[in-house]
Amino acid sequence: xxxxxxxxxxxxxxxxxxxxxxxxxxxxxxxxxxxxxxxxxxxxxxxxxxxxxxxxxxxxxxxxxxxxxxxxxxxxxxxxxxxxxxxxxxxxxxxxxxxxxxxxxxxxxxxxxxxxxxxxxxxxxxxxxxxxxxxxxxxxxxxxxxxxxxxxxxxxxxxxxxxxxxxxxxxxxxxxxxxxxxxxxxxxxxxxxxxxxxxxxxxxxxxxxxxxxxxxxxxxxxxxxxxxxxxxxxxxxxxxxxxxxxxxxxxxxxxxxxxxxxxxxxxxxxxxxxxxxxxxx
Amino acid sequence: xxxxxxxxxxxxxxxxxxxxxxxxxxxxxxxxxxxxxxxxxxxxxxxxxxxxxxxxxxxxxxxxxxxxxxxxxxxxxxxxxxxxxxxxxxxxxxxxxxxxxxxxxxxxxxxxxxxxxxxxxxxxxxxxxxxxxxxxxxxxxxxxxxxxxxxxxxxxxxxxxxxxxxxxxxxxxxxxxxxxxxxxxxxxxxxxxxxxxxxxxxxxxxxxxxxxxxxxxxxxxxxxxxxxxxxxxxxxxxxxxxxxxxxxxxxxxxxxxxxxx
Numbered sequence: 001x002x003x004x005x006x007x008x009x010x011x012x013x014x015x016x017x018x019x020x021x022x023x024x025x026x027x028x029x030x031x032x033x034x035x036x037x038x039x040x041x042x043x044x045x046x047x048x049x050x051x052x053x054x055x056x057x058x059x060x061x062x063x064x065x066x067x068x069x070x071x072x073x074x075x076x077x078x079x080x081x082x083x084x085x086x087x088x089x090x091x092x093x094x095x096x097x098x099x100x101x102x103x104x105x106x107x108x109x110x111x112x113x114x115x116x117x118x119x120x121x122x123x124x125x126x127x128x129x130x131x132x133x134x135x136x137x138x139x140x141x142x143x144x145x146x147x148x149x150x151x152x153x154x155x156x157x158x159x160x161x162x163x164x165x166x167x168x169x170x171x172x173x174x175x176x177x178x179x180x181x182x183x184x185x186x187x188x189x190x191x192x193x194x195x196x197x198x199x200x201x202x203x204x205x206x207x208x209x210x211x212x213x214x215x216x217x218x219x220x221x222x223x224x225x226x227x228x229x230x231x232x233x234x235x236x237x238x239x240x241x242x243x244x245x246x247x248x249x250x251x252x253x254x255x256x257x258x259x260x261x262x263x264x265x266x267x268x269x270x271x272x273x274x275x276x277x278x279x280x281x
Numbered sequence: 282x283x284x285x286x287x288x289x290x291x292x293x294x295x296x297x298x299x300x301x302x303x304x305x306x307x308x309x310x311x312x313x314x315x316x317x318x319x320x321x322x323x324x325x326x327x328x329x330x331x332x333x334x335x336x337x338x339x340x341x342x343x344x345x346x347x348x349x350x351x352x353x354x355x356x357x358x359x360x361x362x363x364x365x366x367x368x369x370x371x372x373x374x375x376x377x378x379x380x381x382x383x384x385x386x387x388x389x390x391x392x393x394x395x396x397x398x399x400x401x402x403x404x405x406x407x408x409x410x411x412x413x414x415x416x417x418x419x420x421x422x423x424x425x426x427x428x429x430x431x432x433x434x435x436x437x438x439x440x441x442x443x444x445x446x447x448x449x450x451x452x453x454x455x456x457x458x459x460x461x462x463x464x465x466x467x468x469x470x471x472x473x474x475x476x477x478x479x480x481x482x483x484x485x486x487x488x489x490x491x492x493x494x495x496x497x498x499x500x501x502x503x504x505x506x507x508x509x510x511x512x513x514x515x516x517x518x519x520x521x522x523x524x525x526x527x528x529x530x531x532x533x534x535x536x537x538x539x540x541x542x
Contacts, residue, residue, distance in 0.1 A: 011451075012370035016378070019363035019422065022355075023381050027419050030396035037399055088298075091291035099288055108292070110531055115299050117473075117527040119480045119519035121496040125503050125512070126302035129309065136305060136319040162298065169295075194284070215387060223389020226482060226500065238391050245395055245487075251402075254395055261389045269387065 031262075038255035049252060057256035067240070071260055074237040077153075078221035081160040082168075082214045088161070089168040089213065090206075096169075097176035109173070116166035124227045127159045131231070156232045160221050167216035175209025176202070211277035218268060222261040237261060303520060310513040332514035341498035342518065347410060348485075348494055349478040352417030356474045357467060359418070360425025365459075368433035369441075379430075385420035393420065394487030401488065408490025416488040417481060421474035428470035428534060429463055436462045469534035472526035480523050495519055 039053040061067045096108045115123075128151075130137050137148035149155045179202065187197040225238030237260060245254035272278065313325035332338055360382075367378050385393055397416050406412055440462075444454040482496035489497060499515050502508040 009370070009372055012366045012372040015362045015366035015370070016372070019359040019382075020378075022359055023385075023419070023422070026397075026400075026415060027385055027393075028381070030400040031392075033400045033403060034392070034396040088295060091288055092295045095288040095292045099285060108296075110528070111296060112299070113531060114524050114527060115303055117476050117480070117523045118303055119496060119499075119516065119523055121480070121482050121499050122306060122516040122519050123302060125499065125516060126306040128503070130302060130305055134316075134318045139319045162302065165295070165299065219387060219389050223391040223483070225391060230503070238389070241391055241395060242486075245398065251395075251399055255399065258392050258395050262392055265388055 034255045034258060035262075037252050038259050040252040040255075042250040042252045044248070044250070047249065057253045060253065061256060061260075067257070070235050070240055071237060073234065074222060075264070077157065077160065077236065078218045080157060081164060081221045082217040084157070084161045085165050085168040085217050086172075086210050086214065088165060089172050090210075093169050093172035093176055094202075096173045109170075112166050112169050112173075116170075120163065121226060123163060124159060124230050127155070127162065128230055131155050152232050153234055156228060159227055159231050160217075160224070163227065164217040164220050167220070168210075168213035171209045171213040172206060175206045175212070179205050208276040211272050211275045215268065215272055215277065219261075219265050222264060306513060306516045306520070310510075310517045312510070312513070315507070315510055328510040328514045332511045332518075335511055337493070337502075338495075338498060338511060338515055341493045341495045341515075344410065344413075344492050345479050345495040345522075348413045348417055349475045351410070351414035352421050352478040353471050353474045355414065355418035356421035356425045357471050360422045360470060360474075361429050361463070361467060363422070364426045364429035364433060368430055369438070379426075382423045382426050386423055390481075390483035391487075394484045397484065398487040408488060409492050412488040412490065413485055413492060413494070416484045417478040420481075420484065421478055424473040424477060425467065425470035428466045428473070432463055432466035432534070433459075465533045469530035472530035472533075476523040476526045476530075480519065 037049075038057060039055065041050045041052075041054055041056045042048075043050065061071075092108075092112075096105050096112075100108060129135055131148055131151060132138075133150075135148070141147055149158070183201055183205075184197055187201050188194075192200065223238050225236065225242045228234070228236045228239055237257065241254050241257045244250045244257060308321060310328060311324045311326070312321035313327060314322045363378060363382060366372070367375055393416070397412070397419075401408060401412050436459075440458050441454050444458045445451070449457065480496060482494075482500060485494055485497060493501070495515060496519065499512055499519065502512050502515075
């Protein structure tokens with residue numbers, strides 16, 4: 001054993017063997033298979049899959065205006081939700097990191113953290129109840145003479161913003177907390193006003209943290225099909241992937257559609273890494 | 282001063298936004314009326330009794346517990362091994378490990394779901410509890426890994442070196458020095474893995490076959506009008522069983538524990 005310890009490389013490979021086998025074989029292997037099967041073709045008439053490589057599925061996706069619309073709608077929603085969560089998250093994150101006392105800060109972190117872990121499907125379901133015809137939203141808006149958005153894409157935007165908000169708050173909070181107070185003092189010593197310090201010092205330094213948060217908000221919106229199916233009647237990428245695989249049994253087309261979020265996320269992650277978001281995770 | 286109050290108000294509003302939907306769900310679980318109108322008609326525990334009688338719900342509950350325990354066990358072993366290798370050794374591809382471990386939760390769940398579905402089908406595995414556990418463990422590893430890695434990076438390596446210098450072998454050193462430092466981080470990571478697995482629905486849908494976990498049961502029953510009150514009770518159980526472990530994890534290892542989900 002000690003002799004082994006003297007050869008760190010072999011110990012490291014022993015330690016890494018099981019986790020790497022699991023992640024590479026089970027996970028990356030499955031991803032690779034998914035990628036390959038995107039080039040297969042499914043025949044509904046015979047219910048068989050032809051494994052000779054072809055670009056039929058990608059051709060179908062590009063040619064279909066329905067798929068194009070759905071892909072754009074999903075990306076648009078993901079971008080909108082990311083922007084909304086960033087705007088809502090920044091003030092509370094700033095309060096937590098730079099204004100609140102040490103004790104309040106700790107309480108707030110727990111307060112943000114716990115609901116993040118509360119069952120996802122329950123939270124979507126809760127919004128279904130809130131947004132319903134006789135729900136609490138319409139009830140509380142009634143005296144004002146307005147009604148809630150009901151079910152639909154606007155409601156879905158609200159629900160996604162709700163669901164992913166903590167994922168944005170926590171990295172921004174961590175990023176803001178890391179800014180050395182000395183930098184802010186230096187900025188004001190050099191004559192910058194509060195607003196200037198905010199724009200020139202705080203925002204640029206907090207930006208990688210916002211990008212880190214956006215990885216989650218963007219990715220989670222891209223692949224979700226539960227929230228859309230509960231809250232709106234329009235289709236999102238997740239819905240079509242789900243129905244292609246589930247109802248239609250067309251794995252190749254589902255796989256080809258699945259490459260859209262994968263490619264988008266890989267580009268996103270690479271860009272995020274360049275922007276320093278990984279250190280902010 | 283003005284800005285400070287603005288920030289306080291914004292913080293309050295965000296907290297209200299975060300908590301109101303959860304409170305609404307909890308309130309409805311105690312609502313005697315079958316229909317979820319607002320405001321509720323009173324307070325009653327009748328649906329908790331009805332939920333305890335409901336066979337489908339009971340089975341879903343135990344499936345979720347089993348899946349979460351299995352996934353947590355696998356994630357604990359694999360996550361600890363990987364974190365120890367990355368924290369204490371240099372090897373080719375070390376920088377990539379964190380990336381690969383993170384990938385299963387960074388990519389959309391539906392992609393992980395259909396990918397696992399495709400490979401399990403290809404291997405002719407029968408879908409059920411085992412495939413659920415494999416799927417969940419894959420994205421739970423990162424929780425144990427991150428917690429353990431953070432702890433290992435903070436704890437001094439010199440203690441381990443001192444132990445070895447004093448004649449302890451590698452295994453003794455791990456058991457007597459490294460593991461005690463790591464223990465609470467592992468409990469925290471394990472609790473987080475449990476909570477994440479207990480809640481997961483998207484990957485589960487593609488790997489469960491006929492097995493219904495609690496989230497799947499809720500998703501399938503929310504439309505059925507006569508089940509609505511029991512779904513509310515199931516929702517409260519689901520919230521409790523994910524929030525309580527996370528709270529404990531947070532107490533055990535501080536803020537950084539639960540921030541990387």
